[in-house]
Amino acid sequence: MPKRLLLATGGGDCPGLNAVIRAIVKRAAREGGWEVIGSTDAFNGILTEPMHLVDLTEEKVAGIHVQGGTIIGTTNKGGPFAWPVTNPDGSVSEVDRSDDLLNRLRYQHIDAVINIGGEGSQTISQKLFEKGCPIIGVPKTIDNDLSATDFTFGFQTAVEVATDAVDKLVTTAASHHRVLILEVMGRYAGWIALHAAIAGGAEVCLIPEIPYKLSSVLAAIERRIEIGKGFAIIVIAEGAHPVDGEMTYVTCEEPGAMPIHLGGAGLRLSAQLKAAGCPIEIRETILGHLQRGGRPNSFDRILASQFGIKAFELVLKKQWGHMVAYRHPDIVAVPIKEAIEHYNFIDPQSNLVQTARGLGISLGD
Numbered sequence: 177m178p179k180r181l182l183l184a185t186g187g188g189d190c191p192g193l194n195a196v197i198r199a200i201v202k203r204a205a206r207e208g209g210w211e212v213i214g215s216t217d218a219f220n221g222i223l224t225e226p227m228h229l230v231d232l233t234e235e236k237v238a239g240i241h242v243q244g245g246t247i248i249g250t251t252n253k254g255g256p257f258a259w260p261v262t263n264p265d266g267s268v269s270e271v272d273r274s275d276d277l278l279n280r281l282r283y284q285h286i287d288a289v290i291n292i293g294g295e296g297s298q299t300i301s302q303k304l305f306e307k308g309c310p311i312i313g314v315p316k317t318i319d320n321d322l323s324a325t326d327f328t329f330g331f332q333t334a335v336e337v338a339t340d341a342v343d344k345l346v347t348t349a350a351s352h353h354r355v356l357i358l359e360v361m362g363r364y365a366g367w368i369a370l371h372a373a374i375a376g377g378a379e380v381c382l383i384p385e386i387p388y389k390l391s392s393v394l395a396a397i398e399r400r401i402e403i404g405k406g407f408a409i410i411v412i413a414e415g416a417h418p419v420d421g422e423m424t425y426v427t428c429e430e431p432g433a434m435p436i437h438l439g440g441a442g443l444r445l446s447a448q449l450k451a452a453g454c455p456i457e458i459r460e461t462i463l464g465h466l467q468r469g470g471r472p473n474s475f476d477r478i479l480a481s482q483f484g485i486k487a488f489e490l491v492l493k494k495q496w497g498h499m500v501a502y503r504h505p506d507i508v509a510v511p512i513k514e515a516i517e518h519y520n521f522i523d524p525q526s527n528l529v530q531t532a533r534g535l536g537i538s539l540g541d
Contacts, residue, residue, distance in 0.1 A: 179287040180211045181491060183232065185246040186218035186255070186293035186300070190318045190330030191472030192480035195241035196292055197248065199484025201232045207492065213286070214248035218297070219256050221248070222280050223273055229284070241477055244470045250293075255300050274307060281309070288491045292316050294328075295516055298499060302512045305497040312490045313499030313512045314483050318467060320367040324515035325501035329480040334361070334467040335371045338411070341463055342376025345409055353406040355397060355454065359442030359462045362413030363423075365521050368467065369413040370528060373537055379408040380538045382445070384415035384423070385522045386529075388540025390448050396538035397454060406456065416441050416540075418448070439464075482507045 181204060185193050197214070204210040214230040215221035221228040230236075230248055240247055254260050256277040258270040281289065288310045291301045294317035301313045315322045318334040338360045349356040358378075360368045366383025373381035380396050382388045393410070400408045417423050424440040442460045449458055472480065479502060486500040486507045498509040522529065524539075532539065 177285075178209050178211045180213060180285050181488075182213050182215055182222070182281065182284070182286045182289045183248065184215045184218050184221075184289070184291050184293075185248055185250045185316070186291065186297035187250060187252045187316065188294070188318070188468060189245045189250050190316060190468050191244045191333040191470060192329030192476040193246035193250070193292060193316065194237075194243045195472060195477045195480035196314055196316075196329070196484040196487075197232065197246065198237040198241045199481040200290060200488050201234060201237045203485050203488040205234050207488070213284070217249040217251045218293070219277060219300075220251060220254070222284070223256065223259065223277060227280070227284075241481065242471055244468075244472065252296070255296075257300065257303060274304065277304070278307060278309060288312070288496075290314060290487050290491065294319075295322060295519075298322075298512050298516050301499070302497070302516060305512060310494070310496045312487050312496065313515065314487050315499060315501065315515065318368065319362055319365055321363075321365040321520045322501075322515060323518040323520035324499065324510045326504050327479065327502055329472065329476040329483065330468075331367065332475045332479075333470070333473045334368050335375070336473055337467050337470070338368055338372035338463060339375040341461065341466075342372055342378055342409060342411065345461065346377070349407040349409060353456065355408045355410065355449070355456045355458045357410045357412060357442045357446055357458065357460045359412050359414055359439075359460070361463070361467050363415045364519060366413040366416065367520075367522060369411045369416070370522060370532060373411040374528070374532055374535065376409070376411070377535075378411045378537060380410040380412075380540060381532060382410065382412040382416040382441075382540045383522060384413055384417065386524055386539045386541050387417055387419040387421070389419055390452055392538055392540050393445070393449065394452055394454060397449075397456060401455065408456070410442075410445070412442050412445055414439060414441050416445075 212232040216228040292314040320331040
């Protein structure tokens, strides 16, 4: 009887997920004696009744490495430790179904699990490992906010999308003599914003790690006017906030969803600049989920493929409770517990920040 491997993709989607799935399936086929099963929408597929499981064969995954998203679906709501249940009175509560999940894995004769996802998904991986689940983690986040790996797949593609947006905004900003504000993703870490600002040649970059002063942003705009450039580009991460201010967000009471939804940092900055008497007309663009969608670039396809191959090899070694990681130039294994221990913030003293400052980009401080 062949051994059975369960794959799950959790959290927000990003370019490269399908490349990981394809790599795992192809490596398992080379090994022989393995069946690969996909759980639809993270672990929901195995927790629902009836179960929603997909046979992942070489034919099924042929050519999917060029596609965005994930063919087995994903979700960032709920999970085995916080499963939403509707009570008789219509209210919703959360229950722990992790034991039920483990029982269902045994019922399906699952010998190993590979969980592909970001910090939240890998926190679930660690909890399941501690309960005896034979699980391997694969990191996934466009925010590049897992400190155990140099890069995560999807990040470089997201940066390319954001950089392309900056390039396009430069031409319209110059034509109309405007300040154009581009809001990009980045809840607590501003990696996308900082990379796109440097690559696109923005005048201002505002990130969560460096709270901004409105006066500094205005000064950067005024310098543009002084040198005869009547326009400016500002890249702002969604989690950026002013000194002595909070992130811009709305609360969310949807069962299983994150308690806050970020968005509006660019609009808030625009209103602040207008109220302070900014001498140039201002427009705002929120890039949003365009950063998550579309075809992965070559870097992310390669990194995702490396992660998939390494993950299956960790399964063969039964190196449970570990996550694959990129530590240039190698693909290595790190304990999941270690991987989720520290958030990957941008160091304000880092070389990348100093590069931005050397180019004359204002960080708003």
